[in-house]
Amino acid sequence: MSIAARFEELFGRAPEGVWAAPGRVNLIGEHTDYNDGFVMPFALPHTTVAAVARRDDGVLRLHSADVEGDPVELRVEELAPGGTDAWTDYVSGVVWALRDAGHAVGGADVHFESTVPTGAGLSSSAALEVVTALALNDLNELGLERSRLARLCQRAENVYVGAPTGIMDQTASACCTAGHALFLDTRDLSQRQIPFDLAAEGMQLLVVDTRVKHAHSDGEYGKRRAGCEAGAAALGVAALRDVAYEDLEGALARLDDEEVRRLVKHIVTENHRVEHMVALLEQGATRAIGPVLTEGHASLRDDFRISCPELDLVVDTANASGAVGARMTGGGFGGSAIVLVDTSDADTITKAVEEAFEAAGFKAPRVFAAVPSEGARRLA
Ligand code: ADP
Numbered sequence: 001m002s003i004a005a006r007f008e009e010l011f012g013r014a015p016e017g018v019w020a021a022p023g024r025v026n027l028i029g030e031h032t033d034y035n036d037g038f039v040m041p042f043a044l045p046h047t048t049v050a051a052v053a054r055r056d057d058g059v060l061r062l063h064s065a066d067v068e069g070d071p072v073e074l075r076v077e078e079l080a081p082g083g084t085d086a087w088t089d090y091v092s093g094v095v096w097a098l099r100d101a102g103h104a105v106g107g108a109d110v111h112f113e114s115t116v117p118t119g120a121g122l123s124s125s126a127a128l129e130v131v132t133a134l135a136l137n138d139l140n141e142l143g144l145e146r147s148r149l150a151r152l153c154q155r156a157e158n159v160y161v162g163a164p165t166g167i168m169d170q171t172a173s174a175c176c177t178a179g180h181a182l183f184l185d186t187r188d189l190s191q192r193q194i195p196f197d198l199a200a201e202g203m204q205l206l207v208v209d210t211r212v213k214h215a216h217s218d219g220e221y222g223k224r225r226a227g228c229e230a231g232a233a234a235l236g237v238a239a240l241r242d243v244a245y246e247d248l249e250g251a252l253a254r255l256d257d258e259e260v261r262r263l264v265k266h267i268v269t270e271n272h273r274v275e276h277m278v279a280l281l282e283q284g285a286t287r288a289i290g291p292v293l294t295e296g297h298a299s300l301r302d303d304f305r306i307s308c309p310e311l312d313l314v315v316d317t318a319n320a321s322g323a324v325g326a327r328m329t330g331g332g333f334g335g336s337a338i339v340l341v342d343t344s345d346a347d348t349i350t351k352a353v354e355e356a357f358e359a360a361g362f363k364a365p366r367v368f369a370a371v372p373s374e375g376a377r378r379l380a
């Protein structure tokens, strides 16, 4: 059944339009976004699609194909931060953020259908927020730019849902273009589309979803964030972004806390890896990004210490089986890894990873090729 037909079945009328927003993978630049640094995500072909029609009675009725039950009903005037832990927080949070910023947004009926895996570090939450924001922006003729919509979605997730995430996920979902990765400076939010057409080079980027999420990950995120802030304070800079790669040795020598020193080392080298990778891709040296990915993994494993046995096993197995490079991606302690391969090796490497997981007694991973795809858009 089409999404419009399902909408009609649920709400007894046709939708006014249908919108889509993708999940994302971060190619490089991990944990740099709360240090005013650089990131380089690209959009997945997997999207969250929303069929939407406005209501004039201030009621919000929200339904997702992924959630059992009837539509959830909320009143827009009653929306307020202080998460209820419901999936609808991501959606009503966007309505709240738009209204809180002074935009005239009323009620609506919304039905979502998604192919973005949830909780796999591929940003299903941002896809849900951004598709909502784009639909409401269009229907209410708000005329907001995509980067502004991304900011409001981030505010929804930070303030309304209560998840302390950076600006990368929402910007990726809103602003990426097909065949490109998005180079984003999270300090001034300037962005550049970087050519990333793997098929033309006979290569593929595999996403390996380990399907584990270790329970302590939220607390560890908070600790890393606090440690980075302590490092910046000790070095007398506004954010670790301000420590130049050339000055890294001197900066590390001025830090006496071993743990903070490791965090600083990761952030400074990671920002350098993003810039290096931008230069390589702009020169067309796509294959040369492989070793940079693998170095990034070592930094996350040894210095930032957010990897886990499953992610290390993907990277080690893939590289031992002829991958061009590999690294964990996302927040860490589970989620997904990315593996750059020659297309001719994709099957062998996938099989090697699957066998290694089975031998280790891990849950079978989910593997798919990620083609850099289009950001949020109206479909109908
Ligand atoms: P990630 O963004 O990495 O997928 P998060 O924990 O940030 O993981 O967000 C996942 C949450 O977002 C889900 O638990 C659910 O509450 C919500 N969500 C995402 N996509 C959908 C969907 N299609 N339908 C309902 N809820 C969704």
Ligand code: MG
Pocket (backbone or CB within 6 Å): 123, 124, 125, 126, 169
């Ligand atoms: Mg998320």
